[in-house]
Amino acid sequence: MDISSFIYSLDLIGVGVFAISGALAAAEKRLDILGFLLFGTITGIGGGTLRDLLLHTGEVFWIGDTAYLWMCIGAGVATWFLAHLFVSLRRVLLWADALGLALFSVLGTQKALAFDAPLLVAIGMGMMTATFGSLIRDGLLGRPPVLLEPDIYVTAAALGAVSYVALESQPWAREAALPLAVAAAFSLRAAAILFDLRLPKYPPE
Amino acid sequence: MDISSFIYSLDLIGVGVFAISGALAAAEKRLDILGFLLFGTITGIGGGTLRDLLLHTGEVFWIGDTAYLWMCIGAGVATWFLAHLFVSLRRVLLWADALGLALFSVLGTQKALAFDAPLLVAIGMGMMTATFGSLIRDGLLGRPPVLLEPDIYVTAAALGAVSYVALESQPWAREAALPLAVAAAFSLRAAAILFDLRLPKYPPE
Amino acid sequence: MDISSFIYSLDLIGVGVFAISGALAAAEKRLDILGFLLFGTITGIGGGTLRDLLLHTGEVFWIGDTAYLWMCIGAGVATWFLAHLFVSLRRVLLWADALGLALFSVLGTQKALAFDAPLLVAIGMGMMTATFGSLIRDGLLGRPPVLLEPDIYVTAAALGAVSYVALESQPWAREAALPLAVAAAFSLRAAAILFDLRLPKYPPE
Numbered sequence: 001m002d003i004s005s006f007i008y009s010l011d012l013i014g015v016g017v018f019a020i021s022g023a024l025a026a027a028e029k030r031l032d033i034l035g036f037l038l039f040g041t042i043t044g045i046g047g048g049t050l051r052d053l054l055l056h057t058g059e060v061f062w063i064g065d066t067a068y069l070w071m072c073i074g075a076g077v078a079t080w081f082l083a084h085l086f087v088s089l090r091r092v093l094l095w096a097d098a099l100g101l102a103l104f105s106v107l108g109t110q111k112a113l114a115f116d117a118p119l120l121v122a123i124g125m126g127m128m129t130a131t132f133g134s135l136i137r138d139g140l141l142g143r144p145p146v147l148l149e150p151d152i153y154v155t156a157a158a159l160g161a162v163s164y165v166a167l168e169s170q171p172w173a174r175e176a177a178l179p180l181a182v183a184a185a186f187s188l189r190a191a192a193i194l195f196d197l198r199l200p201k202y203p204p205e
Numbered sequence: 206m207d208i209s210s211f212i213y214s215l216d217l218i219g220v221g222v223f224a225i226s227g228a229l230a231a232a233e234k235r236l237d238i239l240g241f242l243l244f245g246t247i248t249g250i251g252g253g254t255l256r257d258l259l260l261h262t263g264e265v266f267w268i269g270d271t272a273y274l275w276m277c278i279g280a281g282v283a284t285w286f287l288a289h290l291f292v293s294l295r296r297v298l299l300w301a302d303a304l305g306l307a308l309f310s311v312l313g314t315q316k317a318l319a320f321d322a323p324l325l326v327a328i329g330m331g332m333m334t335a336t337f338g339s340l341i342r343d344g345l346l347g348r349p350p351v352l353l354e355p356d357i358y359v360t361a362a363a364l365g366a367v368s369y370v371a372l373e374s375q376p377w378a379r380e381a382a383l384p385l386a387v388a389a390a391f392s393l394r395a396a397a398i399l400f401d402l403r404l405p406k407y408p409p410e
Numbered sequence: 411m412d413i414s415s416f417i418y419s420l421d422l423i424g425v426g427v428f429a430i431s432g433a434l435a436a437a438e439k440r441l442d443i444l445g446f447l448l449f450g451t452i453t454g455i456g457g458g459t460l461r462d463l464l465l466h467t468g469e470v471f472w473i474g475d476t477a478y479l480w481m482c483i484g485a486g487v488a489t490w491f492l493a494h495l496f497v498s499l500r501r502v503l504l505w506a507d508a509l510g511l512a513l514f515s516v517l518g519t520q521k522a523l524a525f526d527a528p529l530l531v532a533i534g535m536g537m538m539t540a541t542f543g544s545l546i547r548d549g550l551l552g553r554p555p556v557l558l559e560p561d562i563y564v565t566a567a568a569l570g571a572v573s574y575v576a577l578e579s580q581p582w583a584r585e586a587a588l589p590l591a592v593a594a595a596f597s598l599r600a601a602a603i604l605f606d607l608r609l610p611k612y613p614p615e
Contacts, residue, residue, distance in 0.1 A: 032404035034359040041329070053258055053463055054470050060259050066325045084408050120476045124451070139550060140344060154444040199442035203494050237609035239564040246534070258463055265464050271530045289613050345549060 007107065007178070011048075011061075012071055014103035017096045019044030019072040022137050023079035024093040029141055033080055039137055040076035041069065046133035051108050051125050055115045094193055097134060101153070102186035105130035105160030106178060110168075119165055126161030127154060152192035155199060160185025212312065212383070216253075216266075217276055219308035222301045224249030224277040227342050228284035229298040234346055238285055244342055245281035246274065251338035256313050256330050260320045299398055302339060306358070307391035310335035310365030311383060315373075324370055331366030332359060357397035360404060365390025417517065417588070421458075421471075422481055424513035427506045429454030429482040432547050433489035434503040439551055443490055449547055450486035451479065456543035461518050461535050465525045504603055507544055511563070512596035515540035515570030516588060520578075529575055536571030537564060562602035565609060570595025 022043025023036045031039070045062050052060045062068035086092045108129025112122035131154060138145040163184045167177035191197055227248025228241045236244070250267050257265045267273035291297045313334025317327035336359060343350040368389045372382035396402055432453025433446040441449070455472050462470045472478035496502045518539025522532035541564060548555040573594045577587035601607055 027407050030406045030408075032406055034363065034404065036407070038359055049259070054459070054473065056469065059261065063259065063322060063326055066323050069325050069329060080407065117473060118476050120479050121473055124479060135550065140340065140350065145550065154448055158444065199444065201440045201442055202437050202446070202490065203440075232612050235611045235613075237611055239568065239609065241612070243564055254464070264466065268464065268527060268531055271528050274530050274534060285612065345545065345555065 007110070010103055010178075010182075011107055012067060014100050014107060015044040015048070015068050016071045016075050018047075018100035018104070018133050019075035020079055021093050021096040021100060021134065023076045024083060024096065025137055025141050025143060026076075027079065027083045028090070028093075028143070033077075036080050037073055037076040039141065040079065041072040042140070043133040043137040044068070044072040044075065046136050047104055047108065047129040047131065048133075050132050051111065051129045054128075055112060055117065055125065057111075057115060098156075098186060098189040098193060100133075101130045101157055101189055102160055102182045103130075104133075105157040105185050106164045106181045109161040109164045109181075110178065113165070113168070123158070123161040123165060126164070127157045130157040130160070152188055152197050152199065156185050156189035156192065159188050212315070215308055215383075215387075216312055217272060219305050219312060220249040220253070220273050221276045221280050223252075223305035223309070223338050224280035225284055226298050226301040226305060226339065228281045229288060229301065230342055230346050230348060231281075232284065232288045233295070233298075233348070238282075241285050242278055242281040244346065245284065246277040247345070248338040248342040249273070249277040249280065251341050252309055252313065252334040252336065253338075255337050256316065256334045259333075260317060260322065260330065262316070262320060303361075303391060303394040303398060305338075306335045306362055306394055307365055307387045309338075310362040310390050311369045311386045314366040314369045314386075315383065318370070318373070328363070328366040328370060331369070332362040335362040335365070357393060357402050357404065361390050361394035361397065364393050417520070420513055420588075420592075421517055422477060424510050424517060425454040425458070425478050426481045426485050428457075428510035428514070428543050429485035430489055431503050431506040431510060431544065433486045434493060434506065435547055435551050435553060436486075437489065437493045438500070438503075438553070443487075446490050447483055447486040449551065450489065451482040452550070453543040453547040454478070454482040454485065456546050457514055457518065457539040457541065458543075460542050461521065461539045464538075465522060465527065465535065467521075467525060508566075508596060508599040508603065510543075511540045511567055511599055512570055512592045513540075514543075515567040515595050516574045516591045519571040519574045519591075520588065523575070523578070533568070533571040533575060536574070537567040540567040540570070562598055562607050562609065566595045566599035566602065569598050 019040035022039040022041070025043070026036045026039040029035070045068060049060055049062070083092075105126045107126075109122045109126030111129075112125035113119075117125060135145060137143075160181050164177055164181035167173040167180055170177075173180070224245035227244040227246070230248070231241045231244040234240070250273060254265055254267070288297075310331045312331075314327045314331030316334075317330035318324075322330060340350060342348075365386050369382055369386035372378040372385055375382075378385070429450035432449040432451070435453070436446045436449040439445070455478060459470055459472070493502075515536045517536075519532045519536030521539075522535035523529075527535060545555060547553075570591050574587055574591035577583040577590055580587075583590070
């Protein structure tokens with residue numbers, strides 16, 4: 001598999017896990033099947049859509065390639081029939097969200113660099129791609145936003161974006177930059193979930 | 206009247222009824238006159254604006270043609286002076302919203318097809334054009350979103366979009382595809398309001 | 411200093427004061443340092459970003475020039491360390507917001523005119539540039555939106571936009587149109603804060 005098919009696969013997986021997290025949030029609110037599809041789709045493609053609009057990529061990624069929408073629809077339907085198998089919806093949602101966060105923070109940064117964005121802008125794009133979908137999911141559903149909980153969430157997205165930019169600029173690390181950065185972001189987020197890590201709140205000491 | 210003027214008129218009517226529904230929501234919250242204009246405008250043009258941005262239509266529909274903004278302003282002012290004539294604001298808002306939903310689900314699909322979007326994307330665009338304006342209206346006003354109520358709302362938008370795509374592809378039905386699809390979406394939404402139809406909630410039996 | 415550097419400086423100042431208002435809102439919610447940066451950035455660049463997307467300016471203003479993002483980051487960090495010096499966060503936030511409102515209502519209108527938008531559209535763009543950042547800041551944080559308080563807020567943005575359009579069309583006033591319109595919008599908003607001015611609420615007498 002060449003690198004662009006690999007990235008495409010990761011991108012589809014990212015859309016799928018975010019779509020599942022959106023559908024699980026719909027399950028928490030006991031919506032109907034179209035609510036599952038709607039929130040799955042918004043969460044799955046929201047961050048990347050904003051990224052593509054801001055970068056003027058010429059075409060938003062899911063407009064020309066319907067695989068992304070089918071992935072969201074499939075994730076929504078699968079969640080509708082399978083979500084009751086899980087003891088704690090909230091727990092599964094947290095982990096699906098963590099995987100999507102790690103993938104999109106890196107893939108968003110990479111796409112911004114491919115469109116010649118300055119480094120700081122690329123890092124911001126990665127963070128935004130990773131967090132925007134869940135932000136609107138939670139905003140629309142009236143849930144307390146994952147993003148505002150004081151555990152390491154935006155920080156993990158920042159780590160993914162920054163470590164990708166750093167590794168990608170080193171000739172010896174370029175090949176492995178993408179998986180390493182995804183692993184770094186996911187590990188930090190996982191540690192935050194498991195050990196309840198958090199940054200100090202305002203006011204600082 | 207040729208077909209493009211007919212579509213233009215329907216589009217203006219759709220903007221107008223959604224603007225009225227936005228201004229009525231402002232009335233519920235007892236805002237001032239500028240709040241009426243603001244929420245009328247956001248609700249009237251919100252869905253179509255997102256559609257045009259995503260489709261890269263070259264120009265957002267209300268930028269070059271001020272008739273749309275004047276329609277929103279007129280609807281806001283008219284609602285300010287006339288809304289007290291209605292016994293139940295909420296009831297009128299529901300019906301204005303239903304008409305806008307039916308019109309925009311079909312017109313949004315049609316515009317996406319005109320820009321060569323795949324069928325699934327065009328259906329999604331129609332549903333989004335029809336629901337996005339009221340979604341942000343309700344989000345900004347802190348109202349329980351119409352969209353999350355378990356009655357047939359997104360479903361009616363989906364019916365409008367799907368039936369337009371189906372009819373438009375048949376030579377014998379093309380001429381009448383637009384009014385028929387609007388009628389189908391409106392009838393389903395009207396039945397949902399009158400008979401309190403709803404899809405089953407999660408979890409499914 | 412020529413006129414375009416002057417406008418650039420005002421634009422940066424506007425982004426900075428809105429970023430401070432966003433970071434202060436994060437302080438109210440006792441977020442961590444990344445929350446300060448996130449809400450500073452969203453509030454600082456949100457309105458102008460939407461304006462540039464809608465106007466099809468070719469490039470969103472902060473993508474090619476990282477000074478804007480650094481301004482947001484600087485404002486967020488400064489607020490983190492300095493906000494405790496203020497007795498009333500809410501009071502400072504109101505004034506930072508008022509200055510940003512005045513600057514962006516005029517600068518947004520000016521940019522829209524530069525892209526040949528019709529007058530009414532340019533006025534709407536100015537109002538939107540001035541209010542959208544604080545609207546999403548408040549929406550995401552679950553604060554009661556500044557925008558919906560019945561004091562003169564959107565009205566001050568409208569005054570800034572309208573007076574800029576009026577002055578700019580007069581040969582004798584063109585030079586001074588920008589500072590005069592900013593002063594008009596700021597004075598009206600300041601008077602509204604100090605004297606608790608407000609428009610009549612619905613229903614009208």
